[in-house]
Amino acid sequence: xxxxxxxKKTGIxxxxxxxxSMSSKPKLAVSSCLLGKKVRYNGDAAEFRPLNRIWSEHxxxxxxxxxxxxxxxxxxxxxxxxxxxxxxxxxxxxNGHDYTDAMLEYAEIQSDFLVASGISGFVFKKDSPSCxxxxxxxxxxxxxxxxxxxxxxFAKVFTTLYPHIPVIEEGRLTxxxxxxxxxxxxxxxxxxxxxxxxxxxxxxxxxxxxxxKLFLLSRAPxxxxxxxxxxxxxxxxDEHPENVALKYMTEAQKNLxxxxxxxxxxxxxERVVGRLPQIxxxxxxxxxxxxxxxxxxxxxxxxxxxxxxHHINQHDANNPIHKNFVSPIPMEIGLxxxx
Ligand code: SF4
Numbered sequence: 001x002x003x004x005x006x007x008k009k010t011g012i013x014x015x016x017x018x019x020x021s022m023s024s025k026p027k028l029a030v031s032s033c034l035l036g037k038k039v040r041y042n043g044d045a046a047e048f049r050p051l052n053r054i055w056s057e058h059x060x061x062x063x064x065x066x067x068x069x070x071x072x073x074x075x076x077x078x079x080x081x082x083x084x085x086x087x088x089x090x091x092x093x094x095n096g097h098d099y100t101d102a103m104l105e106y107a108e109i110q111s112d113f114l115v116a117s118g119i120s121g122f123v124f125k126k127d128s129p130s131c132x133x134x135x136x137x138x139x140x141x142x143x144x145x146x147x148x149x150x151x152x153x154f155a156k157v158f159t160t161l162y163p164h165i166p167v168i169e170e171g172r173l174t175x176x177x178x179x180x181x182x183x184x185x186x187x188x189x190x191x192x193x194x195x196x197x198x199x200x201x202x203x204x205x206x207x208x209x210x211x212x213k214l215f216l217l218s219r220a221p222x223x224x225x226x227x228x229x230x231x232x233x234x235x236x237x238d239e240h241p242e243n244v245a246l247k248y249m250t251e252a253q254k255n256l257x258x259x260x261x262x263x264x265x266x267x268x269x270e271r272v273v274g275r276l277p278q279i280x281x282x283x284x285x286x287x288x289x290x291x292x293x294x295x296x297x298x299x300x301x302x303x304x305x306x307x308x309x310h311h312i313n314q315h316d317a318n319n320p321i322h323k324n325f326v327s328p329i330p331m332e333i334g335l336x337x338x339x
Contacts, residue, residue: 025060026190029114031125032063034170039065043075046125048170050179058330059186062119066130066154069110070102081129081138081150088138090129090153100153103130107157115162120193121186122158126169130154133169164250165189166257176338177259181219183335184328185256188215191324192249200241205231205248214325216252218268223255266295269308272322276315287311302336 032039036047051061068074079099082091090099114122125131130152137146151159159167166185172178195208209227216224230251234244269291273284287307294304305326312322329335 025058026120026186027060027062027118028055028186029062029064029119029122031123031128031131031170032065032068034123034125035061035063037063037065039068039074041067041074041076041078048123048173050173051123051170054333058333062114062117064110064114066103066106066110070099070106072099079129080146081136081153083138083140083150088150088153093139103153104157107154108161110154111158111161114158115165118193119165120190121166121168121182123173124152124155124167124169126171128152133159133167164246164253166253176335180329180335180339181256181259183333184215184219185253187329188212188256188324189249189253192245196242196245200245202235202241202244205241205245209248211320212324214268214271214321215328216255217271218265218325219260220252220255220258221264223252226255227252262295262297262301265301266291266304268325269294269304272308272312272325275322276311278315279311283311300337301339302331305336 030051033044033046034048034051036045036052038045040046055061067076067079072079077092077094079090079092082089082093088100090103091097092099124133126133127136129136129150131154132150132152133155134151135148136150136152137148138150139146155167158165166182166189168178168182173182191212192208195204209231213224216227227248230247231244234241234247270288273279273287273291276284279287290299290307291304293299294301309326312319312326
């Protein structure tokens with residue numbers, strides 16, 4: 001069966017993606033309705049415009065609709081999560097039809113397929129009993145009042161199987177700080193994928209960690225030492241480098257799931273300034289003043305980063321530690337000017 005025909009049948013749409021092999025742009029899986037696909041139960045879409053209009057220039061977007069994937073079609077009846085004792089099921093409340101097993105099987109196969117194709121993150125549609133990551137309505141027995149304490153079944157399977165891959169709901173992407181931080185996690189993950197593509201070795205892991213120290217310091221300062229310990233313990237225990245690399249990324253993404261603060265970014269910027277010994281006193285003073293203004297919220301991060309990049313390029317152009325810190329996401333996405 002031709003690949004594209006099979007993908008359509010299984011609820012996958014591909015934007016800007018000629019094939020599913022590794023490429024230089026990170027691949028992002030997205031709930032299809034967010035990409036403007038009319039796949040919702042009522043035949044509508046729920047387009048989140050920045051994805052199609054801006055993000056698609058820098059990322060390959062792969063749309064996935066789990067409900068279409070299990071053969072529900074469009075339009076279709078609405079389904080809901082129902083909890084009986086400890087089991088949560090995906091049910092059509094009108095006729096009691098149970099879609100749980102079909103969704104669990106689909107989610108496992110499709111998650112494996114997406115990860116094998118090299119996705120670096122997943123944007124899920126909030127509130128959906130299939131795609132929502134958190135606070136999804138769960139009904140108890142016949143009680144008409146739902147409690148918002150569930151996760152969509154497909155999203156739950158994906159995040160359980162692959163906790164090292166960054167995920168977010170589109171509702172959070174309306175906040176520039178959250179969007180920038182998520183994209184930085186995606187690019188960090190993509191770099192890890194690219195470096196590990198031909199297999200991990202001890203020296204590759206240590207190099208990756210060393211080259212991302214400033215990035216980690218600016219986003220999740222406590223994780224730096226913890227990740228160093230994971231590497232050291234892994235090799236003390238003769239663990240396979242692939243296992244160590246996976247543990248490393250799982251722990252890193254867990255730590256990075258908390259939003260960073262201005263002060264942490266500004267602190268990391270000042271560390272870079274301290275590593276530029278050739279910089280003249282007046283230039284250093286000006287740079288520190290700009291960083292201080294950013295810290296106080298008087299200037300956007302892009303202003304301080306551009307000036308910092310200018311001095312890095314003059315004095316220390318090829319140091320990947322600095323590059324990974326000052327360019328965690330493409331400047332053209334415009335988020336650095338808003339945070
Ligand atoms: S929320 Fe998920 S299951 Fe529902 S229409 Fe969107 S992609 Fe399909």
